[in-house]
Amino acid sequence: MTARGPMPRRLEVAEGVVDLSHGAGGRAMAQLIEELFVATFDNELLGQNNDNAVTDPPPGRMVVSTDGFVVSPMFFPGGDIGSLAVHGTVNDVCMAGATPLYLTASFILEEGFPLRDLARVVASMGKAAQAAGVRIITGDTKVVERGKADGVFITTTGIGVARPGPVPSGDRARPGDAVLVSGTLGDHGIAVMSSRPGIGFATDLLSDSAALNGLVGAMMDAAPDIHVLRDPTRGGLAATLNEIARQSGVGMQLQEVAIPIRPEVTGACDLLGLDPLNVANEGKVVAICPPEHAAALLAAMRAHPLGGDAAIIGKVVDDPEHFVELETSFGGRRIVDWLSGEQLPRIC
Amino acid sequence: MTARGPMPRRLEVAEGVVDLSHGAGGRAMAQLIEELFVATFDNELLGQNNDNAVTDPPPGRMVVSTDGFVVSPMFFPGGDIGSLAVHGTVNDVCMAGATPLYLTASFILEEGFPLRDLARVVASMGKAAQAAGVRIITGDTKVVERGKADGVFITTTGIGVARPGPVPSGDRARPGDAVLVSGTLGDHGIAVMSSRPGIGFATDLLSDSAALNGLVGAMMDAAPDIHVLRDPTRGGLAATLNEIARQSGVGMQLQEVAIPIRPEVTGACDLLGLDPLNVANEGKVVAICPPEHAAALLAAMRAHPLGGDAAIIGKVVDDPEHFVELETSFGGRRIVDWLSGEQLPRIC
Numbered sequence: 001m002t003a004r005g006p007m008p009r010r011l012e013v014a015e016g017v018v019d020l021s022h023g024a025g026g027r028a029m030a031q032l033i034e035e036l037f038v039a040t041f042d043n044e045l046l047g048q049n050n051d052n053a054v055t056d057p058p059p060g061r062m063v064v065s066t067d068g069f070v071v072s073p074m075f076f077p078g079g080d081i082g083s084l085a086v087h088g089t090v091n092d093v094c095m096a097g098a099t100p101l102y103l104t105a106s107f108i109l110e111e112g113f114p115l116r117d118l119a120r121v122v123a124s125m126g127k128a129a130q131a132a133g134v135r136i137i138t139g140d141t142k143v144v145e146r147g148k149a150d151g152v153f154i155t156t157t158g159i160g161v162a163r164p165g166p167v168p169s170g171d172r173a174r175p176g177d178a179v180l181v182s183g184t185l186g187d188h189g190i191a192v193m194s195s196r197p198g199i200g201f202a203t204d205l206l207s208d209s210a211a212l213n214g215l216v217g218a219m220m221d222a223a224p225d226i227h228v229l230r231d232p233t234r235g236g237l238a239a240t241l242n243e244i245a246r247q248s249g250v251g252m253q254l255q256e257v258a259i260p261i262r263p264e265v266t267g268a269c270d271l272l273g274l275d276p277l278n279v280a281n282e283g284k285v286v287a288i289c290p291p292e293h294a295a296a297l298l299a300a301m302r303a304h305p306l307g308g309d310a311a312i313i314g315k316v317v318d319d320p321e322h323f324v325e326l327e328t329s330f331g332g333r334r335i336v337d338w339l340s341g342e343q344l345p346r347i348c
Numbered sequence: 349m350t351a352r353g354p355m356p357r358r359l360e361v362a363e364g365v366v367d368l369s370h371g372a373g374g375r376a377m378a379q380l381i382e383e384l385f386v387a388t389f390d391n392e393l394l395g396q397n398n399d400n401a402v403t404d405p406p407p408g409r410m411v412v413s414t415d416g417f418v419v420s421p422m423f424f425p426g427g428d429i430g431s432l433a434v435h436g437t438v439n440d441v442c443m444a445g446a447t448p449l450y451l452t453a454s455f456i457l458e459e460g461f462p463l464r465d466l467a468r469v470v471a472s473m474g475k476a477a478q479a480a481g482v483r484i485i486t487g488d489t490k491v492v493e494r495g496k497a498d499g500v501f502i503t504t505t506g507i508g509v510a511r512p513g514p515v516p517s518g519d520r521a522r523p524g525d526a527v528l529v530s531g532t533l534g535d536h537g538i539a540v541m542s543s544r545p546g547i548g549f550a551t552d553l554l555s556d557s558a559a560l561n562g563l564v565g566a567m568m569d570a571a572p573d574i575h576v577l578r579d580p581t582r583g584g585l586a587a588t589l590n591e592i593a594r595q596s597g598v599g600m601q602l603q604e605v606a607i608p609i610r611p612e613v614t615g616a617c618d619l620l621g622l623d624p625l626n627v628a629n630e631g632k633v634v635a636i637c638p639p640e641h642a643a644a645l646l647a648a649m650r651a652h653p654l655g656g657d658a659a660i661i662g663k664v665v666d667d668p669e670h671f672v673e674l675e676t677s678f679g680g681r682r683i684v685d686w687l688s689g690e691q692l693p694r695i696c
Contacts, residue, residue, distance in 0.1 A: 023582075023694075024687055024693060025581065025628070025692075048519075049595055051443060051578070052412060052446075053413070054409050054410070054446075055412070061402050062402070062410075064485060065401070065486055066453070066454045066486055066503070066505055068456050068488050070456060070490045070492050072492075092400050093400055095398065095399060096402050104505050106454075106503040108416050108501050138414055139414060140416050141416075142417075142694075144498060144501075145693065147495065149497055150497070155456075155488075155503035157412075157452050157454075157505035158400075159412065169396065230398075230399070235374050239373045239374055247397055280373070338375055339369075339374035339375070344372060345493065346490075346493075
């Protein structure tokens, strides 16, 4: 029992830091939630101020996805951990061809983290959520001692509603299907790497971090039977295609010359000893569809602001070994494997 | 691009540790997910192996809640961070009088964390989820460098379906309503504190961590118009009642003699300079209902294994200042304030 005092004066965002009381369930935590989270994410569900949100979703199959975000540095060219935490989870819901509706947000904060930085991250989340048309309806905040976390970690969970009809899924790729990608690869990973202390290099490159629900909606309209949609995040295109190959029990053949990669990314990868196909994207989608729908799908992608550089990059083949093979620009062939090491930690 | 190798041999759970590759989106991460998470949480939705889960929830209003768990130590008498991560979120969904159905789980792991401990936490989550009748349908794993987290942090999000009829909510307490609690207070907080290095003291006390959906279901059956349900976690009963008083614009009057507290908890609180009313619970519920339903509600609570020590502890009153007042065993009165400091960090 503490002496009853007045509510503290307004949160000192400009100069204050997170302290353990902001996670202790008392007055300081209530203030942080009200003045920062509820004020920024303003909507009537969050404003219920319960430890849950109650709502009536539209009818349809429910799609749920969750992701933790630990990107380092938390502010990077083209985004920050807040916008990324919205985009990443919105996109995972989209990959079922669904419309994302709601997000939850859980924050794990390190004691001493500047409230100014937290406010910047939260503002960025709010802006990204609004742009994507999703509402942040409930959340949680925990604080750990200095040195037991790294500023802020955010976990978001997304809930959406699937369209009627077949749902794209990683196990539905079939031999003969076309493999498309919505744009240039590796932009996010290289933009984040470029801002890391000790690795930093000069580039104008921005992360591609973006909410894909608009693009995916247009794609589903143009080609209703898309077999697979997946965003090539951690592990890049290589990991994504290998996962799909394994889930679907197929192989893939790619044309290196068809894969869109910015020269800055190629250059940075040469410098860092990376393959752009292993580098993370946060605003790109891989689509696999029957060959007869590929042209319509490509046209719909290219017509969308986030799909201008879309391309057909290869096809699904019958292969009991589930290899992803690349025909190189020189006419050779190599296996595109997924990363087995730890080259790119904390990229999202 | 790495050399294509065979899938690594099975995860070295007994001797291995988490390394950065387990979060890098490649082969090691896929192995961790398959051999540990999917194998333990075994269900067909998680087995879809997409970055999302697609399902048909039963009709009804949807209830969503999310919570991060950072409890220290992660293994404590009566539970661990895994069981707690299930119980805590299941309970927050229950507090809308709803039936919890699904959980998502996001893990943030520290490099070097023993896989043996992770396996123990995951097994405990799986067991708790099964006992509570909820399925863990999708998840995520991130790894940060040694010293940037503290073993494992878990964020769970719960989704459930509300019953038809009015939903309990923190803004529905009305003057005259009875205030009930389902059992002894402070058990979780004191059990966790007892196992902290530097604070540890000998006690047989166990955390009360438990899933409340069975108890809450029986309560809703017995008293369909419960105005408020809330689990007094961080900040204890004091914080919970102050929050409700503020949300509902009312005051409360409690009888100290009616509040169930174990002698071991009272003793430990004396030792630690804490008030049991500020100490966290993880398997208790506060209920506020019209006075004419209080007897039936109390009987239903006492008839349930998790409500044997349930009690009516006070009533809601008209109070423009929204004070929570306690009539002490000596006949005096004091204000029950919520904690303004940081006495109990990382209790959940």
